Amino acid sequence: MLRFGPDTGPVVVVALPLFEEANRTRAFAVSILRALAERGIAGALPDLPGQGESLLPTHETDLAKLRTGFAAAVASLDTPAFALAIRSGALLDIEAQVTARTHLSPMTGADLRRELVRARQASAREAGEPFDPASLETATAPVGLAGNLISPALLAQLSDATPSTEQTRTVRLATEAKPADAKLPGSPLWRRAEPDNDPAFAVAVADDIAQWIATCAA
Structure with a gap:
């Protein structure tokens, strides 16, 4: 699990999308967490069972393992946590004990x-x-x-x-037709053939999350 920002205070834990979209959006997720760290907000990026550096082969994972893994990653931090789920990552944060969720372009x-x-x-x-x-x-x-x-x-x-709808803020690209609590300009990096990044989009997402955390803490 990668860690960013301070050792105390709320922490934003990222659920990457499943399969190839995880590879395409990992650098983007890291950029968001670095931007949050610059705002004094901690972040964490865990590798869930069957993802990233996990020793479990992809074909041996399922939603139960992924959800349990995300919940365990959140619990291990022992501090108030917020989820940031990207795309199909919004299917993975359901069991986690988080204060609130941001779902970026979530999908069923x-x-x-x-x-x-x-x-x-x-x-x-x-x-x-x-x-x-x-x-x-x-x-x-x-x-x-x-x-x-x-x-x-x-x-x-x-x-x-x-995806869960409990204490959830939905954010989408400005070009998406589906409803959302906020729409931001940016690139659909999950559609790219190769991993890529959009620093300006990452900063916009980080700003939105920081405001959401402040609202939840008020």
Whole structure:
């Protein structure tokens, strides 16, 4: 777990999105936490089971393990915590004992599953290989989707997984049509082919989180 900022006071714990989007947004998340540290707010970026440097293979994780891992990371800090969940990371902070949540461009599990299936269909067409999405319903072995081996259990769990709405502030890009508590100018880094960053967007997100923390503490 990476730590930023002071050793005392509230800490913002980041839940990265699942699968490849975690790689694309990690530098961005670090930029947000560094910007928060400059504002005197601590931050933490844990690697959850099946993510990053975790020893658990991706195909052996599921929502229960990921949620338990995030909750354990928050509890280990032993200080008031706030969650920052990016995209499908909003599915992972449900069990954590946090004061409040910021969800950045959150998505449902069904949305994520559809994106994974579309990516698999596109790669199958390019390779001239057959792929029937219905096969996912009966799969018993890990399935290759969007460059990752994913367990059938996790795929099934995604179908009806939704983000928490408890003490949650939703922030989206200015270009997104879905409703939000705030919309900020920035780049959809999770859509990039390679990991990238948007420092100005990171500062805007950090400013919004700092204001949200001040509001919750008032």
